[in-house]
Amino acid sequence: MLTCPCHLPVLFIVLAGTTAGAFLCAHWGIVAVALITVFSVSVVLTWRAVRPEDS
Structure with missing residues (x-):
């Protein structure tokens, strides 16, 4: 969450x-x-870890 670009002003x-x-x-x-x-x-890596059957 820290690397989310919308948190740059924060x-x-x-x-x-x-x-x-x-x-x-x-x-x-x-x-x-x-x-x-x-x-x-x-x-992308999180999505692949959560849904390995779709990779």
């Missing part, structure tokens, strides 16, 4: 004032693409 707020927050703000496009990729892979 990460900005939670990490505000930290080095990680500064990195997120400076490179938000790269971070968004990375989070979308990680989230998509995790959804």
